[in-house]
Amino acid sequence: MCGIVGLFLKNPSLEPELGSMLTEMLVTMSDRGPDSAGIAIYGQEAQNRAKLTLQSEQPARDFATLAKELGAALGGDVSLVVNDTHAVLELDETSLAKARAKLPQLRPDVRIMSAGDTIEIYKEVGLPAEVADRFGLQNMSGTHGIGHTRMATESAVTTMGAHPFNTGPDQCLVHNGSLSNHNSLRRKLRREGMAFETDNDTEVGAAYLTWKMQTGSTLGEALQSGLDDLDGFYTFVVGTKDGFGVLRDPIACKPAVLAETDDYVAFGSEYRALVNLPNIEAAQVWEPEPATVYFWNH
């Protein structure tokens, strides 16, 4: 099954409420996916700074002096905010590549959940309500966000196997369904230089889109070619730095509901994920068509 939610705010006055609205949507989708939960949240962009969200099984050990050590290694100012098993590093955007190369040497057990100017990804194994509480998702603010509750089918129930997957700067993908050609596609993408951290089918879908965009496609074009190259069932919700998109496979077995008002665009696997959003009674509510790319930009 899996449950997906997404919220793209058009009205900036709702931004402080983003976390609480998304949390409620996410928790409602618990019975579609009680294995793990994750959320990608797009916050404010800091001038010339980039963000890395990190995860560690031993945050006390790994995060205590990391900002100082990494700052010394990069020769610049690095800040770090710990949030349970995760931490958000902020650093000069020109040092991002160097930081990614340096991190495995400094902290071999720390994993990168997301990288970009505004994105932060938090995900863990456990019931969605517990995961949301651990990270204080309800208190977060931002411009848009995507959440996922997982019922594992194609790979193990682990933190890294949870969605969303971030495979390019500020890009993320959540998936309901299963891809049947992910192994062959993963081999192909590896030959093209893409790196994978799990055996998960969704990671392949995310990496495929990143690869397409790295080789010159827009997100819209990448999603369009995904219709030919990705075999299986999927409802995808994707996030970019300033955008939010939805794609269903041509068979469109996996459920999807979109709602739009003057204030927001909301996505849910089921309508009941949307019922407590402000003014939902007046929203335009519809099911996205199969094999059709939907996208909104700020």
Added chain:
Amino acid sequence: MQTFDLEADGLRALNAALQAQTQETNQTSWQVLNPKGAHAVAVGLDAPIDVQVKGSTGYYCGGMNKQASIRVSGSVGPGAAENMMSGRIIVEGDASQYAGATGHGGLLVIKGNAASRCGISMKGIDIVVHGNIGHMSAFMAQSGTLVVCGDAGDALGDSLYEARLFVRGSVQSLGADCVEKEMRTEHIELLRELLEAGECDAKPEEFKRYGSARKLYNFDIDNAGDY
């Protein structure tokens, strides 16, 4: 009228109360408040009662219905009226995928649009959709009638048996073995009755009829490519 607040009293209690009604019940009128997209609202009913659902529901609303008349003043999720045997379900809004699937009898009316696979494998149910229907609708439909006042998506009536399909608007494509057929007087009459029962003022003369070419009933090697 009996009023039931789904948020306060819960789904099991609602369905238990509705399913406990018998042929002789004098509690014939029910109102369900706060459905908020809940699944399996008013399923398995078997009594001549009226149920008004005030809002939108999730999966399988009115599934397996016998005798009851259910009106949803909102939209319904996947599988509404699935396997209905008799009675009537009216949806004021839209329906998600496979509305009326495998239904044996009764009438399903959708005043908005229906998504993909509407009436898939229908076995005697009548379905009237005021708006459009999505792809793969009436796939393997065996009997009953599907009336669409708007447009139909891809592969309408794929592998169709004896169900009758009427579409007023365009059909994106016909599925294997589904063909346009002549509209005769008896079809106009049938449509007139169904449109009236379905609270729809469309004119029967504006519709086209589709049905099975019956080429795929018995296996013939020459038709192997069509299966």
